[in-house]
Amino acid sequence: MPTIQPEPHKIQAWAEINRKYLGQGVRVKRFRRPKRSQIRNRVLLAILMAKDVKLSQFAEELSISSRSVSAWVYEGRIPSRINMDKACRILGYPAHILFNEALINDSPILCQPYSSRFMKRAQSNSPKRNKILLGLCMVYDLSVTDVSHWISIHPGTFRKWLHYGHLPSPVMQDKAAEFFKVPPTILFADCDA
Numbered sequence: 344m345p346t347i348q349p350e351p352h353k354i355q356a357w358a359e360i361n362r363k364y365l366g367q368g369v370r371v372k373r374f375r376r377p378k379r380s381q382i383r384n385r386v387l388l389a390i391l392m393a394k395d396v397k398l399s400q401f402a403e404e405l406s407i408s409s410r411s412v413s414a415w416v417y418e419g420r421i422p423s424r425i426n427m428d429k430a431c432r433i434l435g436y437p438a439h440i441l442f443n444e445a446l447i448n449d450s451p452i453l454c455q456p457y458s459s460r461f462m463k464r465a466q467s468n469s470p471k472r473n474k475i476l477l478g479l480c481m482v483y484d485l486s487v488t489d490v491s492h493w494i495s496i497h498p499g500t501f502r503k504w505l506h507y508g509h510l511p512s513p514v515m516q517d518k519a520a521e522f523f524k525v526p527p528t529i530l531f532a533d534c535d536a
Contacts, residue, residue, distance in 0.1 A: 382482065383419030384447050386529060389478025390434055391416075405429050419447040440475075440529050449524070472508030473533040479523050480505075494518045510534040 382388055391401060398416065402409040405426060414420040421442055422430065431438050480487060491501035496515065503509040504519075511519070511534075516527035523530060 381417050384416050384442070385479065385482055386443065386446060386475060386525065387441050388416045389475055389482050390436065390441070391478070392481045393474035393478035394434070401430075401433070404433055415442075421447075436532070440532055443529060446525065446529070473505050473531065475525075475530060475533055476505050476519075476523075479525070479530075490522070494522050504531070504534065508534045 391398065398412045399409040402412040405412070407426060411420075411422070411426075415422055421427070421444065427438050427442060431441060434441065479485075480490060487501055487505065488498045491498040494501075494515075495518070500511075500515075504511055510516075510531055513527075516531055520527040520530050
């Protein structure tokens with residue numbers, strides 16, 4: 344019984360197709376876009392996004408699994424004391440800011456009047472002094488201009504808070520805290536007194 348040999352031109356055609364489509368590589372986004380209800384520790388994710396640190400990179404620095412860090416952010420789990428101390432040391436924030444149990448358990452959804460979009464230039468063209476405020480805008484995909492209009496302040500004033508770490512008046516702190524549903528002591532922790 345004769346064996347059937349594949350025709351060489353068919354093999355070459357498949358090789359070309361594979362090179363064309365498989366050789367392009369896969370484009371992976373820097374951060375996945377979770378649903379808003381999936382984020383339990385918004386402040387930790389905001390700081391990581393503002394510092395442009397992936398969850399897997401952060402886990403590697405802590406010498407733990409990336410699943411553990413994902414559980415801290417998306418499930419609201421509190422790490423062990425050793426891992427909490429390491430995370431605080433690496434990110435440069437105290438535990439009451441990174442792992443605030445009241446915020447983690449509350450995890451509200453922001454009420455924005457209409458959809459908005461975070462502009463990457465807000466992140467790249469500034470000194471980024473208030474990483475928590477910048478990161479929250481990134482987490483919720485909010486335009487700096489839109490947020491300033493929603494809380495009734497001038498966009499330039501909001502940018503001063505964001506980029507230069509200016510501490511707003513207590514009334515303005517309360518307005519921003521009410522919108523982001525984060526206490527002013529945490530929201531403006533990066534600001535100069």
